[in-house]
Amino acid sequence: MAGWNTSPNVPLSITEQRIYDLNHRKALADLIARAMGVKGRVDVELFEKAIPNVVNSYPIFRCRYNDEPVYRKFEDIELDYLDIRHMSDEHITSFLRQFSSSPMDLGADQLIGLSLFRTGHDEYIFLVKCHHIIADGISLSKLWSEVLTGYLNLEAGKNYKPIVETMDFADYVNFENTYLKSARGQDAKHYWRNKLALQYEDVESASNQEIASIICNEINHNIMGEEFLQLQADANSENTSLFVYLCAAYQQTLGEFLQHDFWMNTNLSLRLKREHRYIFGPMFRYANLRACRDESWKEKLRRLSMEIKRAVRTVYAADAIGPHGSIGHNLNASRCYLITFLQAKEHQEGFAGVYTGEISNWNTLNDHLKIRTISLPTRLTPYGIYLSLADYGGQLRASFIYNVNCFTQAQMESFVGRWHARVICGAGGSMPPL
Template identity: 25%
Template sequence: MRRRLAGQAQRSDPIPPADRTEPLPLSFSQQRLWFLNEFQGGGEYNSALALRLRGLMQVPALTAAVQELVARHESLRTTFKEVDGKATQVVQSVVDLVVPVVELPGATDAALDAMLAAEHGSPFDLRRGPLFRALLVRLADDEHVLLLGAHHIVTDGASMGVLVEELGILYAAARQGRQADLPVLPAQYADFASWQRNRLSGPALDGELDYWTRQLSGISPLELPTDRPRPQVRTTAGAMRNFVVPGEVAARLGALARAQGTTLFTALMAACQVLFARWSGQNDIAVGTVVTGRNRAELERLVGFFVNTLVLRAPVDRTQTFTEFLGTVSQTVLDALAHQEMPFERLVDAVQVERDASRNPLFDVMVLMHDEQRVPRTFSDLRVEIVDISGHTAIFDI
C-alpha cells in the first residue's frame, strides 16, 4: 500500500522518444483542459507559486536561470494548435522569456496580494503562448517576491516544486558564471504523451474500464445543502478558507489510521464522506481526488501535467462503526490506486452519466492531501519563503 500511495516506480521498458516528424498528440489530461479552455476560457486553470527572496538579488542571473529552465523543459515552451481537427502540441525551439521587474517599494501586504492575484488570474493563450511566465516584484533593495505562473496544461503541483528547486540551482550557477550541475532528463513531456496514447489504447484499457464502470454504475450527484440555488451553468466564482487542525486532533487521527493499517489520507477521506453523508442525507457518497501520475522513474524530474483524477465512492451505512467504515474506504482507495492509470477523461465518456451544465462530471467535491511544498530554503545567498496568493475561483463545490 505504501508503494502505491507513494507512486514508486516499477521496472519497465523506458519511454521511447516521440516521432517528431508527426504532429505531437496531447496526453489525456491535456485533452480535457484543451476542451475546457476552448469552451469556457478564463484563468481558472492557472497555476502559480510566489516566493519571497531576502538578500541582494542579481536580476540578470535570475533572468538567465529562468531562460535555462525554459530551455531544459519542453513543456515550458509548448503551445497548442489544431491539425486536421485534432489538438496537437507544438514545442517551440526557442522562447526568449523576459522577467519583468515591478517596483513596489514599501507595499502593504494587501497591495502585494492584489498584484499577485491579478497576475495569477491573467489568462494564457494556449495557441500563442508562452504558457509559463515569471514576474519579479521589488519591495526593497534586499527584498523581492518572485511569482512563477503557468497554465495547468503544461504543469502540476509536483512540477512547480521541480521548477523552484532547479531554478535555485540555476540561479546559483548563473551568479558564479558556471554550468549548473543538473542531470540530463531521460524524456520530455511530449514523449510521455505519445507513449501514453499508444499504451492506453485498445485492449490495454479494457481491464481498467471494466473496474471503473462497475464501480461507478448508477452514481448520483452529491446534494449538499446550500444557501442559494445552484446556477444553471456552473461558474468558478469562489474563495479559499484556511483553518488549522489542532495538533492533538491530527495526532489522534494518525494514530487511528495506523491502528487500522491504513493511511492518514484514507482516514481523512472516510471522515469527509461521513460528514457529507450527514450534510446531504444521502448514503452513497462519491468524492474526487488526484494521484501524481508519476509512477515511473523517468517522470520524477519532468515538468508537465501528469496528475490524474480518481473517483472514490463508498456506501455510508449508519449502523457501522467508524472503524468498520474506514475498512471499507481503505479497500476502495487501494482498488482505485490499482486502477489509477485509467484517464479520467476516458472514464467520463465510459460511465455515460447524464450531463448537467451546472455540475462537474461524476463528482462536485474533491478531497486532497498535499505533501509539504518542495521549496529550497535558500537561492544561493537569498533566503526563501512561500507567499500565499489569494484565490477567488473554485472548480468544485468544496
C-alpha cells in the same frame, strides 16, 4: 522511445485532452501560481539569463496548443522584469493577486509566466504562473527549485545545464498510450466507464444548474503531537491506511453538511510510480470515489479501502471521469469535491517548504540571499471544497480550499471543526452535535 524528437506529433495525454476539452466548453481560469519573496543582492541580468535557460530545456513548458485538430507548437520563454518600488505594500498585494489570477488563453497565450518584480532596494518577488494543462503543482515546485539552482550556479561562475532526465513527458505519453492499448489498460477503461455509467442519470439531473464561481478562500488546520500519533494508531487499528482513514472522515462530514448528492474524487499522482517521479508535466490522475450516506464508519473504511486500491491499479485510465473528465464537464462546484494526500516527511522545513508553499518563514539561500513563500489566491477548476493533506511525520497539515459561492467562512469553520472531531473520534467516542 520517440521522446520529443517528433514533438508536434506527440499526442496529448489523457490529462491534456480533458483540460483542453474542458477549457473549450467552459470559461475557466485553471491556473497554478506561486510567489516567492527574495531578500538580498540579486543580479537581475543574470537572473534574466538563468531562468529561461532552465525552463526552455523542458518542451512541455514551451508547449502551445493549436485549435482543432489539436497539435503542438513550441515557443521559448523569457523572464519578465518589472520595477514596482513606487507601489505601496497594499498596491503590491493587490497587483500580485490580480496578475497571478488573470486568465490565460489556451490557444493564444504563453502558458507559463515567469516574472521578477523589484519591490525595494534589496527586495524582490519571483512569480511563477502556469496553466494547469502543462504542469501540476509538484512540477511547478520542482521547476522553482531548479531555476534557483541554475541562477546560483551561474552567479558562482559555474556553467549550468539542467539535468534532463532520461525520461520526459513525451516518453510518459508514449507509455500511457501503450498501457491503454494493453489488456490491463482496456480492463481499466472498461472499469471506469461502467462506474460512470452507473452514475449517468444522477450526473445529468445535477448538471442543469448555474456554474458557481471559481473564487476560493482557504482555511488551514494542523493536527500534531499526541493527537497525530493517536490518529495514526486509530488508522492502524482499523487495518487501513492513513489516507483512507482521512478520506472516510472527509466523505462522512460532507454527507452531514450537504443535502444534495455529491461526487468525491481523489488525486492519485503518477509520481507514486518510480519511473515517472521526476518528470515535469500535468501528471495527476483523478479517481472517482463513490459517496454513500447510509453506512457505518467501519463499512465506509472497508469500502474506500477497496475502491482506492482498485483506483491505484487502474490510475492511468481514471482521468476520464474525474473533475477534468466527464463528471467535471457536467457538474458545478457545489457537486464536486476533491481530496489529495502527500507524504512529505522530509519536506517539513527549509527550501522544500518554500517551494511547495507550505511555510512562509525566511530561509537562507546563501550568505546574501533569503527566500520565503508569499500567499496567493487559488483559482482552479471548480470544486466545492478541495482538501489538500500533507503528512510531515509529526504533523498533518490540512488545507481546506473552498469555493466562496458555495460556502461562507463561518460554514467552513464549522465544517473543519466537524471533520477534525470525526478524524479524532473515528468509530469510538461521542461526536458533538451538529
